[in-house]
Amino acid sequence: MENVQNKAVAEADEFTPEQFAELDKWIAQYKGKTGSVIRALNKAQEIFGYLPREVQDRVAKGIGRPLSEVYGIVTFYSFFNVVPKGKHSVCACMGTACYVRGGQQVLDDLKKELGIEVGGTTADREFSLGSVRCMGACALAPVVRVDEDVHRQVTPKKVKELLGKYSNKCAGGDK
Secondary structure (H helix, E strand, O other): OOHHHHHHHHHHHHHHHHHHHHHHHHHHHHOOOHHHHHHOOOHHHHHHHHOOOOHHHHHHHHHHHOOOHHHHHHHHHHOOOOOOOOOOEEEOOHHHHHHHOHHHHHHHHHHHHOOOOOOEOOOOOOOOEHHHHOOOOOOOOOEEEOOOEEEOOOHHHHHHHHHHOOOOOOOOOOO
16 A cells, blocks of 8 residues: 555656646646537646646646546546656567567567556666567567667567667667
8 A cells, every 4th residue: 555655646747837738728628518528638738748647636636527437437538647667668579470589578578678568667667677569570580679679580689788778877878
């Protein structure tokens, strides 16, 4: 229970009164209009980077809709994020060709190296980790996409080096 409370405090401390004031301004413009919840959530995500419960609650109260409805919308649409996203998005392909050629081991090594599960973001917000069913690059399997760059024939041994290319901690690493 203590970790949940600490997380809530950390989230509250990470946002500024100016961000909430900007959100309130936009909510006032959307209130009562068709599609107001989605429009307000889009703006909120633009302002805050993601949609923690505190922000969802602010939108719900401002628009005059139940929090359960707002939460339902946030979790239904894949373009909304309830956790912060990293500077770099790492995505492992788990399609048949990639899987057969070691994609699961590559994904396991990515999780181990980053210290997060699929859908998570590193504590320093450097990386977010995802997986997809197919990237359409079967001849290059297994593939990992980092941001817009597709890396071919990734092996577990290449994972650390691959991540190092995108890490701020690596010399010349800010890509």
